[in-house]
Structure formats: C-alpha cells, structure tokens
Amino acid sequence: MSMWGQMSLMDPASPIQSEMILFHDHAMILLIGVFTLVSLVGMSILQSSFTCRTIHEAQTLETVWTVVPALLLIWLALPSLRLLYSLDEHSQAVNTLKSIGHQWYWSYEDSMIGGVTFDSYMIQEKDLEAGMFRLLEVDARPMIPLNLSTNVMTTSADVIHAWALPSMGVKMDSVPGRLNSMSMKPSIPGVYYGQCSEICGANHSFMPIAVEVVCLESF
Template identity: 50%
Template sequence: MAHPSQLGFQDAASPVMEELLHFHDHALMIVFLISTFVLYVIVVMVSTELTNKFILDSQEVEIVWTVLPAVILILIAMPSLRILYLMDEVNDPHLTVKAVGHQWYWSYEYTDYNELCFDSYMVPTQDLAPGQFRLLETDHRVVLPVESPLRILVSAEDVLHSWAIPSLGVKMDAVPGRLNQTTLMAAHSGVFYGQCSEICGANHSFMPVVVEAVPLKHFEDWSLLLSSTY
C-alpha cells in the first residue's frame, strides 16, 4: 500500500512486480547516464572550442553516435522482452478467477468452483470501518491462495475497464466480448489494493479492486463458507 509523500513504486508483492522494479531501475540508470553525458557535451561545447570543423567532420564521431544508441536500445529491449514473455506465460495455474467489469463494479467467478461467484462494490465513505481506505475498500474481497500461480480472466459487460493491482504487477484491459488473460502469484500474505485503470465513465473512480492473499488452508475454508452462503 502506498503511503503519504511516497515518491517510488509500492513494495513488490509478486515475482513479476519485482522484475518490473528491477527493469525500471535499470532503464532509469541508462537515462541518467545519457542525460549526464548530453549535459556535459553541451557545457563543453559552449565553454570551449569543441565545435571546430575537425570535430564536426570526424568520421569516428559519426560512427560512435550511430552505434552507441543502437547498443543502448538493445540493453533496454532485452530485459523488457524477457519480462513481457514472463507476464504472458500461464503455466499450469492452480486456480482460475474470472473478473468482469460493469458500470461501475466488478463481479468475480471462481471457475473451478461451480457456484462460487459474487459482485464487489466499493464501500461508501459513511460505511467505512476504522482503518479502511476511502475509495479503495470493497464489500467483498477477492481471496486468493498465497504462493500459487493463478490465471485471471478479464472481460467487461458494457464498456472498457481495466483490472489493475500495482503491487502485484497486474494490469489487464477488460474488453466487452473479449476474454483476456493474465497471471499473478502473491509472494506473501496481505491485502492489495487496485482500481479500474481505464476511464470508463462517470463513476470510473468508484470501482476498486481488493485482493486478499491468504494461506491455502484459509482459502479453502473461505471458499467452502462462501459456497454454502450462496
């Protein structure tokens, strides 16, 4: 969960988000080095005779400023492609959950449990309990087992939505008439908050996502209790 005056990302709660944070730091360092070098060249050109005709006509300089950007792009592209393939890979998931966006709430179906489905609405401000977060808390949380590879199927019933949880590194568009899939695995127990990340209408900011990762035994107890309730 983010905290006041935070400048960086939320703490990673999944292996994918850890990879994304490492890639962000990697790319940011490259950008910092490029910016420093360009600033240095500008200062030198302004303050010295660096801009004489021998430098401007140098074949070696032209080779360097052609090859170096290509090398930098490769250094950025290779880890980026690796993470993209990692995020799209869904290998033998232990559980499948279908999230369907509506105006303006989410509904969930645990496809491995025939009768386990529910709607998830935002808790109004006046109904919040102490310690709950305004505009982020829901009446029904998505309970998932911890340290288990999961498949999330995402769709929408009316307009475009987007199911996103920053700390888990998940953001998948919900498109009407189309079923998108993504994968996630919570590395530890906890409650993780997200929101619809697509401008889907007047109440766009009032359809949060709350995922609660619990040990497998607790998840099984919860699923049995919810199945009996519905």
C-alpha cells in the first residue's frame, strides 16, 4: 500500500462511517481554504513595503474578520452536531452484542445465538494460515447480521479498554463497572478488524477485534 493509501480512512461498511468520511471531507475543505487564504495574505504582507502610522482603527475590516470566521464555524458546527446526535441514536436493534475487555483478550455474548458466551484470543504468528492478517486474526469471531441494527455494549473486567471497529464507525471505552453502548448497522458483508484503542498494559497490542458480518439466513 502506498503512503497516501495508508493516510486515508478505511472504506465505510456502515451508514455512520460514511457520514464520518463525508464530515471529514467537509472539514478538510474549510481547513485547506483557511490555510490557503492565510498563506497568501502572509506572503503579500511580507512582500509589501507599505506602512501607515496614522490609521488607528478600521471598523469595516474588524467587522469582516469577525463575521466571516463566525460563519465558517457555524458551517463546521452544524454537520458536526448532526453527526454527534446520529452517533448517540439507538434505534430498535434486533441484536445485542456484549463485549467484555480482559487483560488481554475479549469476551463476547450474542443475544441472537441464545446468549452464548465465548472468549476471543489473538492467533499467534506461528499459527497463521495463508491470507490471514498478523496481529488481527482471532480464534473466535462474533457474528452480526447484515442490514440490521446491532446494539454493541461493552465493559471491562479489569482496566480501561476500548472497543473500536473503524469500518463501522464504532469506538467506545470499556470501563470497569460501567456499560457503554453504540449502535451499528453494517451494509456490506465480510470480516472487519479493529484493536483495543486504550493503552491497557503490556499486551495492549495483542488483543484484536474481528467481527464477521453475515446474511440473516446464515445465523
């Protein structure tokens, strides 16, 4: 993969992640525009030798450089608030996936398969087969249904972890004694990978997350 490919966001597999990528592009338009304008103005000031010691105020200029940034902030804030409210929405989920963080593996409980509880450990490098991803493959993947809302709840049995699945636009802390939840609705079948996103100890890098999205009939 090229350097530019590594700098981009992961391909979206849910409506929420698609909205996040759109907001990222929206914000980058504003940032690049502001950076370009400030650079041009700065270069013109450096190259100009005009000075004036008699002007003490410029009401029109002060009004413009107050109103324009305020409008730009509103342009950035409105879609940001819309996305934040979308992330907090919990629609009528047909499935509930419970995730419990341990040092250093994950435990899952899925309501659609009778509340079966199982542990998910990273597959060691010496046991990997052809086509498997190093530090990302696990011996047991939770399955979630395609095109149906799944409510993911997470907590921790010891220290603070973080359950993150970038392609689904999900990232939430797993805190001991607290239950956090987010909703996701996968739109593309496949296997999606994530990792613990909170520094949780010596083997923090060795507790990956792998979720398999399958058609409802496959359950």
